[in-house]
């Protein structure tokens with residue numbers, strides 16, 4: 001292993017690694033790093049990549065049914081952005097030695113986690129609004145601090161992803177605003193979608209801090225900069241004034257600012273539901289995975305053709321070199 005080009009033993013490597021983390025600088029792929037740091041990054045980055053790829057499905061469901069050509073073009077571009085995010089993230093994980101094939105296999109075997117949020121259905125057009133407003137909104141809250149993650153390729157991928165997510169969030173907000181300015185039926189559809197997505201969006205930040213096994217170490221390594229509960233609180237603070245502008249009600253009768261505690265007081269999140277979804281028993285887990293498997297199998301000919309093309313190109317350049 002090397003650090004700035006020199007071969008290092010584990011002790012020197014650890015000291016150099018600690019100094020980089022302490023100085024808030026970046027670890028790069030060829031630097032020495034503890035094995036557990038590498039594993040944590042592969043875990044988080046690959047789960048994040050899988051989330052983007054599976055996350056294309058709930059919105060993909062509406063591409064052919066978007067209410068106008070303009071809405072269709074916007075939605076198509078958004079779903080394509082999500083594919084792009086998945087690809088940058090798989091590439092970042094590959095710099096840590098994970099292969100794309102391994103990661104894909106874990107996903108389609110149902111062995112890899114991806115965000116709980118994508119296991120909920122999208123029965124109405126208003127769900128496209130709430131995915132943008134609440135899901136991309138939560139993603140931004142969680143991911144802006146990840147732009148400063150200590151691992152260089154991850155942090156750099158997050159910069160571009162966050163720019164695109166923030167555009168996605170605005171388009172979702174605008175869909176909801178349009179519906180809320182529409183007929184009574186449209187307003188009801190928007191409120192119903194907010195009711196269905198609000199709690200699952202709060203769960204995106206992960207378990208409460210005292211039940212989050214990975215947080216302390218990830219924060220010490222400066223992968224995570226804020227705890228799950230801190231980010232969840234920040235998200236609620238962002239939503240409250242935006243809900244007022246939209247004219248929608250956040251479905252929590254207990255939601256209020258607690259001046260003494262300087263925090264948002266909320267009802268209890270249903271963590272049983274969260275654990276059920278993580279265990280594969282959410283409303284759409286089976287469908288999402290089956291679709292992903294089918295897409296992988298149907299895409300086999302593309303991978304074969306690309307490999308064959310690469311083989312022929314390599315032969316041709318060998319021929320030219322000879």
Ligand code: FAQ
Nearest residue numbers: 048051055114115116135139203204205206212213214215
């Ligand atoms: N869903 O100890 P912690 C998006 C797991 S992208 C499923 O707190 P950690 C864009 C966790 O992995 C959304 N699993 O874990 C988009 C761990 O399991 P493990 C994805 C969850 O890593 C928008 C266990 O529970 N974003 O939305 C969830 O320190 C619209 C214990 O948890 C990212 O991946 C969950 N919600 O903190 C696309 C961001 N929460 O691995 C399409 C990067 C926790 O030990 C449309 N990731 N778990 O078996 C992170 O920031 C972190 O990984 C957390 C979890 C905060 C998600």
